[in-house]
Amino acid sequence: MTQGDTTSTPIVRMEKVNKHFGSLHVLKDIDLEVQHGEVVVVIGASGSGKSTLIRCINGLEEFQQGHIEVDDKELLPDGKSARALQKIRTEVGMVFQQFNLFPHLSVLDNVILAPMKVRGWSRADALEIAERLLERVGIADQSAKHPAQLSGGQQQRVALARALAMEPRLMLFDEPTSALDPEMIGEVLDAMRELAKEGMTMVIVTHEMGFAREVADRVIFIDRGEIVEQGPPETLFDAPQNDRTRNFLSRVLKH
Amino acid sequence: MEVTFQFDWAAAFRSIPHLLPGIPWTLLISFGGLAIGFFIGIFFGLLRISPLRWLRFPAILYIEVFRGTPILVQVLFIFYGLPQLLGGPINALTAGIAAIAVNSGAYISEVVRGGVQSIERGQREASLSLGLSRTQAFRYVIWPQAFRRMIPPLGNQAIISIKDTSLFSVIGVGELVRQGQIYIATTFTALEVYLMVALMYLAITWSLSIALRQLERRGLVGQ
Numbered sequence: 001m002t003q004g005d006t007t008s009t010p011i012v013r014m015e016k017v018n019k020h021f022g023s024l025h026v027l028k029d030i031d032l033e034v035q036h037g038e039v040v041v042v043i044g045a046s047g048s049g050k051s052t053l054i055r056c057i058n059g060l061e062e063f064q065q066g067h068i069e070v071d072d073k074e075l076l077p078d079g080k081s082a083r084a085l086q087k088i089r090t091e092v093g094m095v096f097q098q099f100n101l102f103p104h105l106s107v108l109d110n111v112i113l114a115p116m117k118v119r120g121w122s123r124a125d126a127l128e129i130a131e132r133l134l135e136r137v138g139i140a141d142q143s144a145k146h147p148a149q150l151s152g153g154q155q156q157r158v159a160l161a162r163a164l165a166m167e168p169r170l171m172l173f174d175e176p177t178s179a180l181d182p183e184m185i186g187e188v189l190d191a192m193r194e195l196a197k198e199g200m201t202m203v204i205v206t207h208e209m210g211f212a213r214e215v216a217d218r219v220i221f222i223d224r225g226e227i228v229e230q231g232p233p234e235t236l237f238d239a240p241q242n243d244r245t246r247n248f249l250s251r252v253l254k255h
Numbered sequence: 256m257e258v259t260f261q262f263d264w265a266a267a268f269r270s271i272p273h274l275l276p277g278i279p280w281t282l283l284i285s286f287g288g289l290a291i292g293f294f295i296g297i298f299f300g301l302l303r304i305s306p307l308r309w310l311r312f313p314a315i316l317y318i319e320v321f322r323g324t325p326i327l328v329q330v331l332f333i334f335y336g337l338p339q340l341l342g343g344p345i346n347a348l349t350a351g352i353a354a355i356a357v358n359s360g361a362y363i364s365e366v367v368r369g370g371v372q373s374i375e376r377g378q379r380e381a382s383l384s385l386g387l388s389r390t391q392a393f394r395y396v397i398w399p400q401a402f403r404r405m406i407p408p409l410g411n412q413a414i415i416s417i418k419d420t421s422l423f424s425v426i427g428v429g430e431l432v433r434q435g436q437i438y439i440a441t442t443f444t445a446l447e448v449y450l451m452v453a454l455m456y457l458a459i460t461w462s463l464s465i466a467l468r469q470l471e472r473r474g475l476v477g478q
Contacts, residue, residue: 092384094381098375102378102381162385163385
């Protein structure tokens, strides 16, 4: 399904990535590879740099030193890779904490905008895919509404459909359930779970530890801008090796 | 000695047909100037938020100069001053439209800047993350939302510019105030005529307010 040997090389490769924000060292020597089909969950306290880390993958954040390769395209430090950047973004979808749906467009128009303008699909082709995706995330009957008329959970599922309409090879999730009312978290996690089952490559920043344990192939714990520990969820959650990991887990798993 | 004064309603009504010819001039100057000012405002408003300093600087200069000097001075400069540079006269209508254009353009630049900057960062990030170029993100996502938010302050500016045209009686353009002055010169009924002139401005600006409120009620504005 993918061309050439891309399935054998990692879709994301970060080498010694450093990011400074003024005097703040936000990311320290990040080394990270993500394989095709892998589901990686990034955990850590707020301010640890986990959101910054995944926002570097699609260039929403610049970094100062190191190397990032996404889908065989290279991202350069200080944002000096405008052309590669747009190609990468075309192949990498993202779901945001605040949904970021376009409030002036209907649900359907939110989903078909990028396929038409970026991929150059006809309206008919884009509509066909959009309707199928909205059906899949359970929003098909709301497609004529505007985002403000939907609940938070519904909005986030539309945002997921919007990203998937570009047929991405990698999906990034930046705390996708953190802005949701508790009773709506489940419906969004269900949609993500299904996506993981279908084999989508995903990098997820989340505070939902139960979900992480269930869907992750690998969990990464990041603290003060460093990858402190990583491993399969059973190891990381049940037998963490590092004191900082143990400390963090004892705080978030207690309640 | 007893001073008696009677408001002469008949004189007020008699003045109306003499004032009405001023209305098309007032509307032409204000809306002609505003239409040009709108494009000036988009141009300089977008320059003003450019990441490049050498593009921002001319915009800041333009805005500060035309917002920081009186519109009366601007129109006198254009009508009496510029001909010295150009070597030929400028007609009063052109001077009036130009003054409204450059003056409202400065304020509209700030309206455009405010509107665009009021759109949440996440809208741009979501657009870029979908692969849209910066230009596409602006055209399809940022601008349509910004424009809706700009309509109330643009309406406000339109009302201000309509009233500003009253100053252009000094260059002899036949707008409302000028028509009033000409009529008063023969009838000496200043009280009645200026009241009628004021009511005519009010009729124009109030209609505009109502039209804007209708737009807002239909949800075409704001969010």
